[in-house]
Amino acid sequence: PKVTGLLLIVLVVLLFVLLLTVSSVSAYDGVCPTDCKGVMGPPGEPGLPGPVGSRGLKGTNGMPGDKGMKGDMGDMGAMGDEGMMGPAGETGPKGEKGHMGDMGRLGPPGPCMPSIQSAFSAVLTKSFPEPNAPVVFSHTLYNYQWHYDDTNGIYTAPVNGTYVFSYHLTIYDRILKVGIFHNYSPVVKTTGTSMLGTVSHTVILHLIRGDKVWIQVKDTLTNGMYIRQTIKHLQPFMRKRHREEDYDD
Known part of the structure; x- marks a missing residue:
């Protein structure tokens, strides 16, 4: 029975092949094809993706693009x-002078500071001295600090302070108008009308150094300023005492 079944299966297969052959021959209208290829069947289903290929060669640089529009301002950095x-x-x-500060x-x-002392005493040695100019008391009795110049008759204050000046003068032959000057300005004037x-x-002045x-x-x-040899104790002289107040420059 097994052999009979196998033979039956073989016969069925052969019959199927024969039918296919007959159908192929009928498709060519009795003309045999030039090759053994059969008729193209319908497209099959898409296959699975193939493996990734190797990296290609580096391409050449492209042409420069057009300049873009100006972008917005970015955030301020640190x-x-x-x-x-x-x-x-x-x-x-040079700028303008500013206002005085507070x-x-x-x-x-x-x-x-140690006390600064300044004093002098001098007498006249020539009658009728030159007018409109400092009277030169050329003979100094005391001038230890040399603040009085016996060559021009001018006293120069060494420091800021209060000073006392006094003079005693003899008049003869004419009236006398004399005064003490401070920096070219008259301070006191004396007029003697007796012949x-x-x-x-005597005058007290506040002076600045210089x-x-x-x-x-x-x-x-x-100009009746005169020297009498017989009354030497009345000869003109100028005396100055100084009471110091400060030492500002």
Whole structure:
């Protein structure tokens, strides 16, 4: 029975092949094809993707593109490190004088300073001195600090302070108009109307260091300043005492 079944299967297969052959021959209208290829069947289903290929060669650079439009301003970045100091610039024009500032606070007391003394005493050695100019008391009785110049008759203040000046003069032959001058400005004036007599005056001045003081006769007609050899204790002289107030420059 097994052999009979196998034979039956073989016969069925052969019959199927024969039917296919007959159908092929009928498709060519009895003309045998030139090759043994059969008729193209319908397209099959898409296959699975193939493996990735190897990397290709580097391409050449393309042509430059057109310049794009200006973009928006970005966010401000963090402050950078401080740079090195640049070279000094040229000096600018002088500015206008500013307003006086407020007075500062009172400073602490300064150190004690030694007292500065200044004094002189001098007498006239020639009658009727030159008018409209400092009278030169050329013979000094005391001038230890040399603040009085016996060559031009001018006293120069060494420091800021309060000074006392006095003079005693003899009058003869004419009236006398004389005064003390401070930096070319008259401070006090004395007029002696007697043809023989004396005049005296004392004045207190506040001077700044470098200020100058002298005695001056008005003119020739009123220059009765005279020296009497027999009354030497009345000879003209100029004496100065100083009471120091400060040492400002």
